[in-house]
Amino acid sequence: MPYQLTVSPDFSPDHLSGWYIFNTWLQRQIGEAIHLELYNSFQAQRDAIHIDKIDLIYANPFDAAMLVREKGFLPLVKVQGVSDEAIVAVNKASAITDVTELSPGSRIAVTEDPDVRLMGMIMLEPADLTTDNVQIKVCDSYVLVAKQLLREDADVGIFLAEAYDDLSSIIKKQLRILVQSQIGVIQHALLVGPRLAHRRDELRESLLAMNVDEKGRDVLKNLSFDVWANIEDEDMEFMIDLMDTLNT
Amino acid sequence: MIYDMKPEHIIGDYKEVTLDLYGGIRRTCLYTETETPYPDGKLIVSTTDINGIITQVNKSFVEMSGYTQEELINSPHSILRHPDMPPAAFKDLWNTVSKGEKWQGYVKNLRKDGGYYWVKATVIPNVRHGQVVGYTSVRRKPSRSKVEESIKLYPTLF
Numbered sequence: 425m426p427y428q429l430t431v432s433p434d435f436s437p438d439h440l441s442g443w444y445i446f447n448t449w450l451q452r453q454i455g456e457a458i459h460l461e462l463y464n465s466f467q468a469q470r471d472a473i474h475i476d477k478i479d480l481i482y483a484n485p486f487d488a489a490m491l492v493r494e495k496g497f498l499p500l501v502k503v504q505g506v507s508d509e510a511i512v513a514v515n516k517a518s519a520i521t522d523v524t525e526l527s528p529g530s531r532i533a534v535t536e537d538p539d540v541r542l543m544g545m546i547m548l549e550p551a552d553l554t555t556d557n558v559q560i561k562v563c564d565s566y567v568l569v570a571k572q573l574l575r576e577d578a579d580v581g582i583f584l585a586e587a588y589d590d591l592s593s594i595i596k597k598q599l600r601i602l603v604q605s606q607i608g609v610i611q612h613a614l615l616v617g618p619r620l621a622h623r624r625d626e627l628r629e630s631l632l633a634m635n636v637d638e639k640g641r642d643v644l645k646n647l648s649f650d651v652w653a654n655i656e657d658e659d660m661e662f663m664i665d666l667m668d669t670l671n672t
Numbered sequence: 673m674i675y676d677m678k679p680e681h682i683i684g685d686y687k688e689v690t691l692d693l694y695g696g697i698r699r700t701c702l703y704t705e706t707e708t709p710y711p712d713g714k715l716i717v718s719t720t721d722i723n724g725i726i727t728q729v730n731k732s733f734v735e736m737s738g739y740t741q742e743e744l745i746n747s748p749h750s751i752l753r754h755p756d757m758p759p760a761a762f763k764d765l766w767n768t769v770s771k772g773e774k775w776q777g778y779v780k781n782l783r784k785d786g787g788y789y790w791v792k793a794t795v796i797p798n799v800r801h802g803q804v805v806g807y808t809s810v811r812r813k814p815s816r817s818k819v820e821e822s823i824k825l826y827p828t829l830f
């Protein structure tokens with residue numbers, strides 16, 4: 425049976441082909457058959473994780489906790505010099521100028537991305553907003569979150585900072601940032617599962633050396649990544665502890 | 673290490689009090705009525721060993737506390753202890769985390785310059801291979817209403 429690679433469903437659609445190219449590269453490196461399975465929801469992916477179908481995953485920090493602590497996954501690499509950050513934004517014409525002016529009952533547009541949602545909700549806490557006293561509007565993409573704000577169907581939108589930056593300038597001109605997180609230590613990670621753990625060192629070595637040859641660099645470029653950085657076990661544990669403190 | 677606070681570091685008029693800290697430490701604290709607002713979007717992070725000695729701090733911690741990283745590392749976490757904080761709060765903190773559980777609360781912290789800042793703090797035990805090897809605390813911006821509640825409640829807990 426081939427091993428299975430999957431990617432947190434929050435990856436940008438622009439990078440879909442990039443992940444297929446990456447998988448081809450990876451199979452050549454380790455001489456094993458790997459099947460790339462892309463799930464279209466976080467729940468579908470978690471279900472697959474629970475029945476031990478996954479061997480390699482580019483995981484969001486929220487799921488990484490469960491993968492490492494409950495499923496015995498081990499960290500390999502992360503993208504160097506980036507971190508997951510969230511932005512809380514409003515329609516430019518909104519009367520709200522500070523998070524603390526928001527009141528319970530506010531309509532919050534979000535996506536399913538669990539870590540972004542968590543960071544966003546933390547930034548709304550100073551206004552005494554919690555998931556229990558707001559109206560959450562779940563959208564399929566960040567463009568749709570923006571559209572909710574433009575149509576004034578939502579009072580606030582929670583974005584992955586990168587996705588906000590990628591919005592068209594026409595959309596961005598009609599929005600205003602209230603808060604941007606500056607956490608710096610939370611980010612996606614490539615993890616290896618128990619069935620493939622015996623190849624961990626090799627995998628890590630190949631990944632870390634990816635940017636030194638032309639082919640590897642091309643593969644990275646298709647994912648808009650510069651270079652992978654090693655994740656020490658303790659770094660991973662630290663990030664999971666951090667997520668744990670935020671998840672309350 | 674933890675030292676008495678020095679008048680030359682304090683900004684503005686101050687009061688003086690001596691606190692008895694864990695481990696027989698007595699510290700002269702100088703404190704003012706100047707509040708530093710919690711910065712939006714940031715988290716203040718620190719880790720300690722099992723005795724509450726600081727082992728790691730992030731940049732926001734350094735900025736908000738007013739101490740340098742060198743002054744903070746190896747110092748007891750009570751370097752931030754504000755005289756307005758009731759001892760019961762920290763007793764509860766230590767009882768909770770030493771049982772392996774998560775603690776959450778609103779804390780008024782003392783800056784090196786004598787000023788203060790309010791945080792919503794979460795402290796968790798760092799469990800490695802089944803053993804508690806230290807603690808991590810992450811602070812976020814508290815809601816004003818919770819701070820107001822604490823301002824009313826805490827003086828009644830002494």
Ligand SMILES: Cc1cc2nc3c(=O)[nH]c(=O)nc-3n(C[C@H](O)[C@H](O)[C@H](O)COP(=O)(O)O)c2cc1C
Nearest residue numbers: 693694720724749750752753754762795807808809
């Ligand atoms: C991870 C961690 C973070 C802590 N953060 C603070 C803090 O920000 N401010 C504070 O006054 N005490 C903090 N404490 C509690 C102190 O260790 C200490 O108990 C408290 O300042 C009271 O001092 P005392 O125990 O010496 O009486 C923290 C403890 C731990 C384990």
